[in-house]
Amino acid sequence: MNAPVNQGTVRRDSPPRLDVVRLRQDFPILYQTVHGKPLVYLDNAATSQKPRSVIETETRYYGEINANVHRGVHTLSQRATDAFEAARDTVRRFINAARHEEIVFVRGTTEAINLVAASFGQRLQPGDEILITEMEHHSNIVPWQLLCERSGAVLRVAPIDDTGELKLDEFARLLSPATRLVAVTQLSNALGTVNPVRQLIELAHAAGAVVLVDGAQAVAHRPVDVQALDCDFYAFSGHKLYGPTGIGVLYGKGALLESMPPYQGGGDMIRQVSFAGTTYNDLPYKFEAGTPNIAGAIGLGAAIDYLNTLGLPVVAAHEQALLAAATAQAMQIPGLRLIGTARDKASILAFTLEGVHPHDVGTILDLEGVAVRAGHHCAMPVMAHFGLPATVRASFALYNTAEEVDVLMHAIRKAREVFG
Amino acid sequence: MSDLRDLYQELIVDHYRRPHNFGPLAGANRHAEGFNPLCGDHLSLSLKVVDGVIEDACFEGAGCAISTASASLMTDALKGKTEAEAEALFAVFHALVTAEDATSAEAPLGKLAVLAGVREFPTRVKCATLAWHTLLAALHQSDQPVSTE
Ligand SMILES: Cc1ncc(COP(=O)(O)O)c(C=O)c1O
Numbered sequence: 001m002n003a004p005v006n007q008g009t010v011r012r013d014s015p016p017r018l019d020v021v022r023l024r025q026d027f028p029i030l031y032q033t034v035h036g037k038p039l040v041y042l043d044n045a046a047t048s049q050k051p052r053s054v055i056e057t058e059t060r061y062y063g064e065i066n067a068n069v070h071r072g073v074h075t076l077s078q079r080a081t082d083a084f085e086a087a088r089d090t091v092r093r094f095i096n097a098a099r100h101e102e103i104v105f106v107r108g109t110t111e112a113i114n115l116v117a118a119s120f121g122q123r124l125q126p127g128d129e130i131l132i133t134e135m136e137h138h139s140n141i142v143p144w145q146l147l148c149e150r151s152g153a154v155l156r157v158a159p160i161d162d163t164g165e166l167k168l169d170e171f172a173r174l175l176s177p178a179t180r181l182v183a184v185t186q187l188s189n190a191l192g193t194v195n196p197v198r199q200l201i202e203l204a205h206a207a208g209a210v211v212l213v214d215g216a217q218a219v220a221h222r223p224v225d226v227q228a229l230d231c232d233f234y235a236f237s238g239h240k241l242y243g244p245t246g247i248g249v250l251y252g253k254g255a256l257l258e259s260m261p262p263y264q265g266g267g268d269m270i271r272q273v274s275f276a277g278t279t280y281n282d283l284p285y286k287f288e289a290g291t292p293n294i295a296g297a298i299g300l301g302a303a304i305d306y307l308n309t310l311g312l313p314v315v316a317a318h319e320q321a322l323l324a325a326a327t328a329q330a331m332q333i334p335g336l337r338l339i340g341t342a343r344d345k346a347s348i349l350a351f352t353l354e355g356v357h358p359h360d361v362g363t364i365l366d367l368e369g370v371a372v373r374a375g376h377h378c379a380m381p382v383m384a385h386f387g388l389p390a391t392v393r394a395s396f397a398l399y400n401t402a403e404e405v406d407v408l409m410h411a412i413r414k415a416r417e418v419f420g
Numbered sequence: 421m422s423d424l425r426d427l428y429q430e431l432i433v434d435h436y437r438r439p440h441n442f443g444p445l446a447g448a449n450r451h452a453e454g455f456n457p458l459c460g461d462h463l464s465l466s467l468k469v470v471d472g473v474i475e476d477a478c479f480e481g482a483g484c485a486i487s488t489a490s491a492s493l494m495t496d497a498l499k500g501k502t503e504a505e506a507e508a509l510f511a512v513f514h515a516l517v518t519a520e521d522a523t524s525a526e527a528p529l530g531k532l533a534v535l536a537g538v539r540e541f542p543t544r545v546k547c548a549t550l551a552w553h554t555l556l557a558a559l560h561q562s563d564q565p566v567s568t569e
Contacts, residue, residue: 355437357484359459360428363544367424376460389460389482418428419437419485 018310018318024399026051026306037369040404045189045217045348045395046373047239050303054243057302061295069294070268070285084294087301088284091249094304095234096225099254101283105297108248109216110139112235113183115250115287116212117143119260120181120233126152129178131209133158133166133195134385135188138378140214144183153180160385164191164340171200175207182211186218190379190393191340192323192348194218201231210256216240220397221319221346223312226251238296242397243303247296250287257283264289307398315398319347322396326405333412339391350377350393353412356419358390364418365392368411427537427544428485436485441495445478453565454481454554456546461487465554467498474498474506479551486535486544491551493532503559510552517548 024030027049032039041049061083067076069084088103097103106112124130130144134157148155156179158171166184175182182204186197197213204211212233215224219236226234233256238247252260262269262280266289271279280286307315326349330336335354353361362374373393376383383389394408448466455462463481467474477495494513498506512529517538538548550566557566 357436357459357488359461359484359544359547360486363427363541364424367427375458380460383460389462414424418424419433 016311016314018314018398020318020399020401023310024401026053027399028052028055030399034369034371035367037367040368040370040400040407042394042396042400042404042408043371043373044220044397044400045240045377045393047245048220048242048397049399050242050244050299051306053306054299054302058244058295058299061298066295068291080294083298083301084292087297090301090304094224094308095219095249095251096227097251098227102251102254102257104250104252104257104284104287105292106248106250106287107246107293108237108239109137109214109235110237110248112233112248112250113139113212113214114143115263116233116235116252117147119263119287120210120256121147121151122261124151124153124180127178128153128180129156129176130154131156131158131171131174131179131182131204133171133184134160134381135164135166135191135193135195135379136183136185136381137189137214137216138380139216140183140185140212141381144181154178157381160191160193160382162386163342164188164193164382165342166193166195166200168196168199172203175203175209177208179204179207179209182209183214184211185214185216186224187215187221187346187348188340188379188382189217189348190377190382190391191342191350192345193340193342194222194344194346196344197231198229201229205230217347220307221312221316223316232256238300238303241300241303242306243300244293244296247293247300249300254283257287262289263287266290268292310398316346318398319396319400322400322402322405323347323349325402326394326396326408329405329409330412333409333416335416336412339386339388347397348393348395350391352388352391353415356415358392360419361392361412361415364415365408365411368407368414370394370408370411372408427541429534429537431531431534432485432489435489435492439479439488439492441476441478441492443478443480445476447476448478450558450561452554452558454550454557455565455567456483456487456550457567458546459484461547461550463487463491463550463554465491465495465551465558467555467558469503472502472504474501474503479554483550484547486538486547487550490535490548493535494551494555497530497532498555506555506559510556513552514549517545 065079067080069081156174201211210232213231215236220241234251239245269289339350358374445466450467461483465479468476477498479491553566
């Protein structure tokens with residue numbers, strides 16, 4: 001299979017294709033060798049690479065407009081504030097949030113979830129329940145465990161089956177009037193499973209629960225519409241979306257965010273401070289104490305602009321083709337076992353290789369220039385489900401090619417040979 | 421540029437596939453557990469120490485080729501050594517897999533020298549040293565499990 005390359009004319013009966021050869025040039029980091037081999041970057045689920053426009057946006061910010069936001073009367077401060085708020089609006093449009101102030105800038109998915117646990121969590125009582133799934137990332141497990149310790153609430157876990165799909169009937173059965181919050185990933189970073197979040201949200205709402213969707217993996221691979229989903233919270237990180245590290249987003253429904261107490265105290269989040277008492281700022285600033293990652297937010301805006309010029313549906317189709325090709329080829333390799341074979345999957349190929357520890361596979365692949373992740377992927381309960389200490393995970397992004405899938409498969413076969 | 425076989429030498433692969441001294445140790449009087457949280461590897465080491473001499477050593481657990489081969493070769497090397505000699509061997513081995521220069525390769529490590537290639541792979545040094553840190557814990561009879569992190 002050849003890399004889907006735009007031939008210049010798009011036939012009307014076929015969807016537009018990504019010109020991967022050309023767009024790879026937008027990612028300077030891809031042009032290097034590792035151990036003497038061309039870099040094949042397949043660790044995109046850990047973090048994605050950044051297009052030049054994102055890198056240049058950050059550089060330009062520091063070189064031309066850096067100033068603190070929301071607090072200066074001078075020109076630079078106004079420019080920085082405008083750029084920062086423009087980025088917020090770019091994010092709003094990207095996930096189709098109804099209101100600007102429903103977009104809270106945070107450090108990443110982890111902080112977004114911790115914010116909800118700390119703030120929304122204050123209304124939880126002993127005996128209340130939080131429902132998550134067995135496939136969650138540690139960052140969508142541990143904050144809830146901590147909250148349960150603090151509040152006396154109980155954590156319930158909906159199990160997965162051996163293909164890595166959520167058991168929907170069990171999920172539905174675990175919902176009850178005691179369920180106050182459901183926290184579920186849209187796309188599993190360890191398995192590639194895409195959850196039917198729309199349906200899960202409907203079920204949860206019917207039980208009276210509030211729903212947080214962990215979109216850390218999903219946003220880069222599927223168009224997200226928080227209003228269509230009707231989720232109460234949606235969390236994601238900039239760095240998995242071709243944006244900078246240290247910036248992320250918590251979307252929350254306005255009325256819900258209004259009703260929640262602040263998360264951190266400090267500058268920017270207040271209206272009036274006196275020792276008699278303090279009143280808080282409006283949304284979203286109530287949740288943005290301190291000087292934010294201004295450059296990061298603007299860089300994230302640039303990343304979203306970049307994705308929008310390509311079109312997320314086109315990107316998704318390209319990645320889906322890569323995943324299909326990789327899956328088919330992987331199944332031809334003796335001793336290779338796919339971990340995560342859900343019907344609806346995206347971007348992630350996790351596997352084990354008989355007789356070769358995942359760490360050794362990772363090192364051998366690295367020697368071939370192929371960057372993958374070997375380990376538990378911050379999803380130890382998933383590893384426990386499959387009785388494994390670790391897996392190898394290749395994850396695809398918009399700049400990966402069919403040739404790179406071939407290199408990956410060749411390297412996996414090499415690992416088999418070493419341990420033959 | 422490092423070659424695959426610099427790291428994964430035959431001897432390492434052999435010890436991974438058929439580790440020596442693998443299993444429980446009857447009459448063991450020293451014991452320690454080691455973990456590498458990064459990769460989920462787990463190793464438990466048992467020693468039989470009589471009059472300050474390590475008469476026997478065995479290990480159990482699941483790990484990668486590097487950590488398994490290291491534990492296998494280490495337990496081979498420990499037999500007959502005094503506790504002081506074992507600690508000295510730890511220091512020499514540690515230098516072998518972490519040192520910038522290769523001078524320590526001349527130290528009397530025997531087959532253990534096969535692990536020298538790990539030096540080129542900083543992310544894998546912890547795999548090679550897991551068994552050895554567990555050894556120190558066993559010798560010092562620490563009840564705390566050892567962690568590489
Ligand atoms: C599904 C999922 N949730 C949450 C996170 C945490 O994201 P971050 O480390 O950017 O906060 C990740 C990242 O690995 C993830 O894959």
